[in-house]
Amino acid sequence: MAAAGPRPVRAPRGGGLSARGWPQEAAYRMLQNNLDPEVAEHPDQLVVYGGTGKAARDWGSFEAMLRTLRTLKDDETMLVQSGRPVGVMTTHEWAPRVLIANSHLVGDWANWEEFRRLEQLGLTMYGQMTAGSWIYIGTQGILQGTYETFAAVAAKLARENKHSAGSLAGTVTLTAGLGGMGGAQPLAVTMNGGVAIVVECDPSRIERRIAHGYLDVRAEDTADALRRATEARDARRPLSIGLLGNAAEVLPRLLAEGAPIDIVTDQTSAHDPLAYLPLGVDFADMHTYAKEKPADFTRRARESMARHVEAMTGFQDAGAEVFDYGNSIRGEAQLAGYGRAFAFPGFVPAYIRPLFCEGKGPFRWAALSGDPKDIAATDRALLDLFPENESLARWIRLAGERVHFQGLPARICWLGQGERAAAGERFNDMVASGELAAPLALGRDHLDTGSVASPYRETEGMRDGSDAIADWPMLNAMVNVASGASWVSLHHGGGVGMGRSLHAGQVTVADGTALGGEKLRRVLTNDPGTGVIRHVDAGYEQAERTAAEHALRVPMREG
Ligand code: NAD
Numbered sequence: 001m002a003a004a005g006p007r008p009v010r011a012p013r014g015g016g017l018s019a020r021g022w023p024q025e026a027a028y029r030m031l032q033n034n035l036d037p038e039v040a041e042h043p044d045q046l047v048v049y050g051g052t053g054k055a056a057r058d059w060g061s062f063e064a065m066l067r068t069l070r071t072l073k074d075d076e077t078m079l080v081q082s083g084r085p086v087g088v089m090t091t092h093e094w095a096p097r098v099l100i101a102n103s104h105l106v107g108d109w110a111n112w113e114e115f116r117r118l119e120q121l122g123l124t125m126y127g128q129m130t131a132g133s134w135i136y137i138g139t140q141g142i143l144q145g146t147y148e149t150f151a152a153v154a155a156k157l158a159r160e161n162k163h164s165a166g167s168l169a170g171t172v173t174l175t176a177g178l179g180g181m182g183g184a185q186p187l188a189v190t191m192n193g194g195v196a197i198v199v200e201c202d203p204s205r206i207e208r209r210i211a212h213g214y215l216d217v218r219a220e221d222t223a224d225a226l227r228r229a230t231e232a233r234d235a236r237r238p239l240s241i242g243l244l245g246n247a248a249e250v251l252p253r254l255l256a257e258g259a260p261i262d263i264v265t266d267q268t269s270a271h272d273p274l275a276y277l278p279l280g281v282d283f284a285d286m287h288t289y290a291k292e293k294p295a296d297f298t299r300r301a302r303e304s305m306a307r308h309v310e311a312m313t314g315f316q317d318a319g320a321e322v323f324d325y326g327n328s329i330r331g332e333a334q335l336a337g338y339g340r341a342f343a344f345p346g347f348v349p350a351y352i353r354p355l356f357c358e359g360k361g362p363f364r365w366a367a368l369s370g371d372p373k374d375i376a377a378t379d380r381a382l383l384d385l386f387p388e389n390e391s392l393a394r395w396i397r398l399a400g401e402r403v404h405f406q407g408l409p410a411r412i413c414w415l416g417q418g419e420r421a422a423a424g425e426r427f428n429d430m431v432a433s434g435e436l437a438a439p440l441a442l443g444r445d446h447l448d449t450g451s452v453a454s455p456y457r458e459t460e461g462m463r464d465g466s467d468a469i470a471d472w473p474m475l476n477a478m479v480n481v482a483s484g485a486s487w488v489s490l491h492h493g494g495g496v497g498m499g500r501s502l503h504a505g506q507v508t509v510a511d512g513t514a515l516g517g518e519k520l521r522r523v524l525t526n527d528p529g530t531g532v533i534r535h536v537d538a539g540y541e542q543a544e545r546t547a548a549e550h551a552l553r554v555p556m557r558e559g
Contacts, residue, residue, distance in 0.1 A: 053128025168194025449531020
């Protein structure tokens with residue numbers, strides 16, 4: 001057989017089958033969809049997103065998986081070891097059609113150096129979270145996650161009576177960074193009704209975000225930004241403003257001037273001190289300087305981050321809502337000797353954990369038909385199912401207008417315990433009745449309530465100190481296998497790198513059959529359910545209330 005090589009990849013569309021059943025067909029389409037040039041960052045290298053997160057180990061493995069999926073029977077399961085199909089086993093019709101283990105290393109070996117050595121030998125690949133588990137849907141995921149975080153900020157402000165709207169209307173958010181992920185911030189704030197000032201040192205990033213409709217305007221200078229921001233705030237009109245500058249310079253200045261800022265965060269590339277612009281360095285000189293004098297650059301970048309974080313802490317002292325958005329800026333500022341770096345919290349403990357306690361997480365689905373009308377129909381179904389959920393309704397309406405589909409049309413929204421199962425049941429009925437042109441693949445990010453152990457991110461600061469306990473994602477994966485998911489994945493190192501996280505995923509197909517409906521009901525109840533019980537176990541009262549409401553059994557709370 002000739003060696004397989006890079007080729008353009010696009011998932012088949014429509015209601016016809018290339019495989020023997022829809023669960024196999026869904027895996028066949030979603031694997032290819034992850035490598036669609038509209039979806040993947042470097043499809044020729046099989047890289048989907050997140051550095052080197054891949055969908056298949058090499059082109060030979062990719063073609064072999066497609067070949068196998070086309071002929072896989074309804075009582076067979078394909079085993080995937082770090083992006084390579086290694087076996088087909090006879091199982092049964094309730095079993096997943098694909099089981100995936102990506103990037104695992106034994107504890108003492110779990111570092112990047114050893115991983116890269118083994119990767120070079122062709123023995124493994126980096127699966128990130130949704131790259132190697134075939135449920136990445138492009139930048140919509142980042143936009144929605146950021147939207148959800150800002151919606152949670154608005155809800156917290158409302159709970160604390162600092163702001164009544166339940167949206168960000170009438171508030172000003174100050175942040176920095178308009179890069180790959182940070183670029184979602186301005187749109188996420190305006191979708192929540194607020195005003196955002198976003199500081200960015202690279203003028204091309206500001207122009208790009210305006211061109212793509214993620215950012216509204218560019219300010220002339222700081223005074224212009226503040227004037228426009230306060231006018232829009234007073235009119236309760238959403239507006240996002242790009243401001244060219246160095247955040248380590250602009251934030252302290254705005255603080256000293258007493259600028260009326262309600263919310264402060266940051267998404268500069270602080271996790272990598274060689275990518276953060278130090279004070280006193282021109283943006284044009286940044287890359288050469290970082291390359292030629294990395295130690296000097298790092299020291300100056302860290303010192304600048306300390307000034308940046310000091311200003312963020314100052315805003316907090318002045319009454320603003322301040323949080324770290326997962327870019328390690330607090331840790332870097334601490335390394336530079338700033339003593340109050342951890343005065344403000346990370347975004348997961350502050351806003352996401354209360355959602356996790358309700359079983360909420362980044363639920364998503366893709367229309368295997370390829371027809372955007374199918375997603376529009378599911379959008380309408382959700383609005384009908386959850387009429388009282390304002391933030392969900394706002395997201396669904398605005399996503400319908402603003403989000404451009406990449407690859408197979410898809411939708412993401414955060415749904416909780418009970419809600420996911422209700423949505424799954426409705427979607428399966430819509431497939432059965434012919435309202436949708438073809439089945440749907442229902443899955444989620446690995447960043448979910450019960451499916452991840454990641455002490456620097458999703459499980460930072462757990463109430464009982466269980467941050468690094470990794471039994472939970474294992475139980476989550478096993479329960480999804482036992483409940484009828486179409487494919488289940490267990491990964492290592494997604495989001496935060498080797499040795500720092502373990503996480504699991506599932507995708508289940510709404511194929512319109514009674515069996516498909518039964519599987520969906522179990523998976524979409526038990527999958528978020530493991531998150532609720534994980535948080536009950538850690539002592540969160542909100543999770544106890546959710547468990548009680550949904551009759552989730554927790555033996556240690558019984559008897
Ligand atoms: P990126 O490298 O694409 O963009 C970073 C931007 O920051 C660049 O446009 C750069 O010009 C700008 N920048 C650098 N130094 C600056 C300075 N001193 N002042 C103003 N602007 C400056 O990175 P990205 O993909 O957008 O991610 C940003 C950070 O946010 C990363 O650290 C990422 O890990 C983090 N993040 C975390 C989560 C999470 O934890 N879930 C989510 C989103 C982003």
